[in-house]
Amino acid sequence: MTQETLNLYQIAQHQFDRAADLLNLSSDLRAILKNCKRQLIVSIPVHMDKGGVHAFEGYRVQHNIARGPAKGGIRYHPEVHLDEIKALAMWMTWKCATVNIPYGGGKGGVRCNPKELSTGELERLTRRFTSEIMPIIGPDRDIPAPDVYTDAQTMAWIMDTYSMTKGYSVLGVVTGKPVPLGGSVGRNTATARGCLYVIREACKKKGIELKGATAVVQGFGNAGSFAALFLHQDEARVIALSDSAGGIFSKTGIDPSEAIKFKKRTGSLVGMPGTEKISNQELLTLECDILVPAALENQITAANAHDLRAGIVAEAANGPTTPAADEILSQKGVMVLPDILANAGGVTVSYFEWVQDQQGFFWDESAVAKVLEAKMTQSFHDVFNSAQTHKVDLRAGAMCLAVDRVANATTMRGLFP
Ligand code: NAD
Numbered sequence: 001m002t003q004e005t006l007n008l009y010q011i012a013q014h015q016f017d018r019a020a021d022l023l024n025l026s027s028d029l030r031a032i033l034k035n036c037k038r039q040l041i042v043s044i045p046v047h048m049d050k051g052g053v054h055a056f057e058g059y060r061v062q063h064n065i066a067r068g069p070a071k072g073g074i075r076y077h078p079e080v081h082l083d084e085i086k087a088l089a090m091w092m093t094w095k096c097a098t099v100n101i102p103y104g105g106g107k108g109g110v111r112c113n114p115k116e117l118s119t120g121e122l123e124r125l126t127r128r129f130t131s132e133i134m135p136i137i138g139p140d141r142d143i144p145a146p147d148v149y150t151d152a153q154t155m156a157w158i159m160d161t162y163s164m165t166k167g168y169s170v171l172g173v174v175t176g177k178p179v180p181l182g183g184s185v186g187r188n189t190a191t192a193r194g195c196l197y198v199i200r201e202a203c204k205k206k207g208i209e210l211k212g213a214t215a216v217v218q219g220f221g222n223a224g225s226f227a228a229l230f231l232h233q234d235e236a237r238v239i240a241l242s243d244s245a246g247g248i249f250s251k252t253g254i255d256p257s258e259a260i261k262f263k264k265r266t267g268s269l270v271g272m273p274g275t276e277k278i279s280n281q282e283l284l285t286l287e288c289d290i291l292v293p294a295a296l297e298n299q300i301t302a303a304n305a306h307d308l309r310a311g312i313v314a315e316a317a318n319g320p321t322t323p324a325a326d327e328i329l330s331q332k333g334v335m336v337l338p339d340i341l342a343n344a345g346g347v348t349v350s351y352f353e354w355v356q357d358q359q360g361f362f363w364d365e366s367a368v369a370k371v372l373e374a375k376m377t378q379s380f381h382d383v384f385n386s387a388q389t390h391k392v393d394l395r396a397g398a399m400c401l402a403v404d405r406v407a408n409a410t411t412m413r414g415l416f417p
Contacts, residue, residue, distance in 0.1 A: 006323070008087035008297065014323055016090070019399035022390050029407050032415075036086050038062040042132035044110065046125045049118050056125060058110040060133040062142055063089035066409040069140055070106030071096055071347060073147025073176075074129075074154070076122075080109035088147075091318065092347070095340040097402035099379045101351045106142045108133065114149045126154055130161040137162070139172030139358070145350050146176040156181055171357035175350035184353035186368035187346075192226030192294075193369065194345015195316045196234065197376035198337050199290060202312050205384065206335055211235040214288040216310070218242050218280060219295030220259070220269060223316040223343065227292050228256035236290065240283050241269055244295075247283040248275035285309060293320035300325045308334060315339040330393045338395035340402065341383050348375050 006014060013034060020030050044056040059082055062070040072092040085107045093105025110129055114122060136142055146155060155174040159181060162173045171182035179185055186193070203210045215236045217228045220243040228238050237253040245268045248254065254275060262272045270277050284291070284304055291310035293299050297319040300308065305325035313329065314337040315321065321329070321336060329336055349372060356362050363371075387397025 007083050008319060009083035009090075011319065011323060012087040012090045015395070015399055016403065018396055019403040022392065022396065022400050023404055023407070025403070025407060029410060032410055033064065033403065033406060036061050036063045036089055037065060038136065039082065039086065040133060040136055041082065042129065044125055044128045044132060046121060046128060049121060056110050056112050056129075058108065058129045058132065059085045060108040060136060060142070060144075061085045061089040061106060062136065063105040063107075064093040064406060065104035065142075066406050066413060067097060067104055068102035069104065069138075070142035071103035071145070071350065072106040072108070073145045074108040074110070074150050074158075075147035076110050076112050076114040076149040076154075078111060078113040080111045085109050088318065091340060093406060094399060094402035095344050095347055096351075097405040098340045098383065098398050099344045099348050099375055100382075100405070101348060101375075103143075103347070103351065106144070107147075108144055109147075122154070123157055126157040127161045130158045131165070134162065134165060137173060139170060139354070143172065143350075143354060144174050145347070152176060152178045152183065155183075172354050175353040177353070182353070182357045184349055184356055184363070184368060185365045186372070187349045187353060188222060189226045189230075190349035190368075190372060191223045191316060191343050191346035192230055194348060194372060194376045195223070195227050195292065195314055195337075195342050196230040197345070197373050198342055198380045199231070199292075199312065199314050200234070201377055201380040201384075202314070202335055202337055203290075206311055208289050208311060212237060213290060214239050215290040215292065216240040216283060216286050216288045217256075217292045217294055218247075218283055218299065219293065219317060220263065221294070223346075224292065224294030225256065225260055227294055227314075227316050228254075228259070231290070231292075232256050239288060240278065240286055242278075242280050242283050242295075243269055246270045247278045247280055248272050249278045249283070249286070250275045290314060293317050296320070298322055300329070302328065305329055306332075308332070310334060312337065315342045318343065326393070326395060336394060337380075338383075338398050341379060341394070341398050344379065345372055345376055348372055 088107035096103040177183035240249045285307040287309040294316035300321040302324040305328035383398045386401040
């Protein structure tokens with residue numbers, strides 16, 4: 001099997017093997033860390049609006065809990081499958097260890113098309129799914145959060161279902177909740193803000209002045225739109241943006257807040273005055289200082305990596321670069337800020353939310369941003385130093401840092417029984 005035909009879980013395992021080799025990890029530790037601790041597959045029968053019952057399939061996977069409870073999102077998507085959830089759970093273990101927060105890794109998903117479900121059907125599906133995975137979630141066990149096509153409302157239903165079953169309100173069972181229900185201010189901008197903080201540090205290392213640097217952002221949802229906005233606020237020149245309908249380009253720069261307004265009004269970025277239309281493939285190969293993939297997996301592949309002309313790639317999305325593309329970018333001297341570092345701002349503020357829920361004491365937005373900045377800046381330098389120590393790129397450096405932290409925790413705890 002070539003690297004380009006690996007599925008997501010095989011990619012995750014390939015990345016683990018590389019770090020394990022660099023760390024000279026024992027075969028015993030490899031056996032523990034390479035596999036997911038717990039995989040739950042559930043059937044979710046739901047009364048449909050048109051009558052009748054449909055049984056959806058759902059998953060919750062916990063990869064590792066050596067450093068604390070499992071943590072990771074729940075996605076609703078027609079193509080969700082177990083191997084994808086296992087890969088994402090494993091990446092969550094490494095992501096939480098990279099930014100040194102006391103969590104393991106988990107992920108969940110339901111195979112469904114949320115765009116075809118009514119609000120009532122979504123609520124019934126979410127509540128029944130919660131009930132099915134209830135034995136393995138909880139504020140001390142496994143804490144879900146939003147992911148693709150789930151949001152704060154989904155988290156409110158999970159929190160309510162869990163709480164009603166327990167008989168008391170359990171705020172800390174999920175993060176990414178609405179702020180009035182124990183959510184944290186600053187959570188919806190956290191991924192992009194964290195990404196900006198690591199871009200700032202990367203620019204210093206590359207000798208790029210962020211003010212006046214050119215930036216390109218693929219994907220204009222939560223991660224991408226705020227990343228564009230924050231880069232613009234730091235006076236970078238955002239020259240191209242895109243969403244699933246296509247991309248826009250302007251040599252002189254695009255104001256992302258105007259792009260947000262335009263998209264709200266028309267439903268698309270394409271056609272924004274002062275910009276020309278480009279395809280997503282053209283966008284990825286534009287000459288720029290900073291490229292932020294913030295859409296989907298597998299966007300930068302062996303097919304287009306040779307043509308990339310960015311100085312820094314900051315992976316706001318999970319898994320946007322294939323292993324083969326990684327090698328090409330590394331040879332070209334492109335600095336890739338790996339997803340487990342570049343988008344870890346989201347889970348970091350989820351951690352702050354859980355801490356606030358447990359303490360019943362809530363922070364203001366400036367406190368959240370300040371602690372997040374310190375955490376992300378420190379994590380960038382930890383990853384950079386690890387990469388230098390092992391003489392590898394930043395992804396392998398981050399993986400070595402994370403796998404080493406989890407391996408140490410596992411060794412200290414010992415193997416039960
Ligand atoms: P989202 O649903 O808010 O936005 C996704 C965006 O990608 C949309 O604008 C969509 O139009 C666009 N898109 C879809 N297909 C595209 C294509 N082929 N080309 C260009 N754009 C396309 O999702 P999000 O929360 O912003 O997540 C985006 C990525 O970031 C995902 O990989 C997600 O796992 C990752 N991520 C998000 C967070 C978070 O807190 N939101 C945290 C960590 C990682």
